[in-house]
Amino acid sequence: MTPSPTPTQDELKTQVAQAALAYLVPGDIIGVGTGSTVNKFIEALAGIKQNVRAAVSSSEASTERLRALGITVLDANDVERLSVYVDGADEIDGSGCMVKGGGAALTREKIVAALADRFICIADESKLVARLGAFPLPVEVVPMATAHVVRRFRAMGGTASLRMRGSAPLVTDNGQHILDVRGLTIEDPLAMESAINQWPGVVTVGIFAHQRAQVCLLGTPSGVRTIQY
């Protein structure tokens, strides 16, 4: 018998995107994140869109994809509560804390996640880590504060670099910039998230410990592994 081929990362993302559909409450408004795994989730929504009343989206990119499917996208200000928010992660640990922002959408992701009863994280198994911090930590900053924030990270032993798009700094959906910080040790995600969020000029740090995942659907070669937190 020929062994079945190892699934590609793309196939693992499709698996978890499909699995996330089981967590949606028919007729509810859903929270939708950003990134390549979420793009698979949005594709999967096409098959059940009659059960989706509307969505609240965490980026202009996801909004465009949702609208292309005919799904109504609401302003977060017009929604008090969501049953479920589905999003990816750059890293997730054993307690559901995450590093996010690889797609530069961290601020809106945190806002939409805060509206939801449950954060369903969808990711391939490479994202599960024993301790957060190997992935460069994204931080959205007000441009005039960049140098100050870079110095504060340096004082903590981190090296922050401005994320570029071509030859210019990347500009987020909120009109701000992103720093990617390497070399940090994230021992206490809750405390570190709270501390960095207090720095003047920081819009959002990409540690998601206050808005952590309640469920993680991990794509593995042997199928979807579900972790409940």
Ligand SMILES: O=C(CO)[C@H](O)[C@H](O)COP(=O)(O)O
């Ligand atoms: O935080 C994010 C975007 O800001 C994404 O969820 C994160 O970068 C994971 O993306 P992908 O599914 O493409 O690996």
